[in-house]
Amino acid sequence: MPLGAFTGHDGPAPPAVGVSGDATLDTAMTAPLDTVAEAAPAAALCGRCVQSPPPFDRTAVAFDYVWPWDGLIQRFKFGGADELARPLAASLARAVTAMQAGGSPRADLVVPVPLAPARLAERGFNQAWELARRIARCRGLRAEPQALQRVVDTSAQAG
Secondary structure, eight states, rough: TOOOOOOOOSSSSOOOOOOOOTTHHHHHTTTSSSSSOOOOOGEEEEEEHHHHHOOOSOOOSOOSSSSTTTHHHHHHHHHHOGHHHHOOOHHHHHHHHHHTTTTTTOOOOOOOOOOHHHHHHHSSSSSHHHHHHHHHHHHHHHEOSSSSSSOOOOOOOOO
């Protein structure tokens, strides 16, 4: 996901979601956060991150990228389930709030990662912008969809 990072942990399992993934969506998406993580200690970083550290020092995490969240995120990104933008953004906004309550500085701006034109045409929307604008509104911040420019059309991460 462009606006978040997902990490593993030994915390509680995600709340149950119906077999179809729809039965208790609102309950699942508004459940307490599974984890809110700051950047991992150096010993926990991958080799590439040790060699070339990422340009950030904190990451807000709404939930682990495991069932049911992985399927819901994929439905949002690739299945045209734009109704998931609101609950996903609310979960990430709560993670940011919790991180800032722990002493992290407040953001000034929310910036989505732009999609390649072909991918935007394929999906019909930029999921990063859908999350960014909702998170910004929830946190009382400005969102700027044109702040970044995609200069390289990278291959898809999944889908």
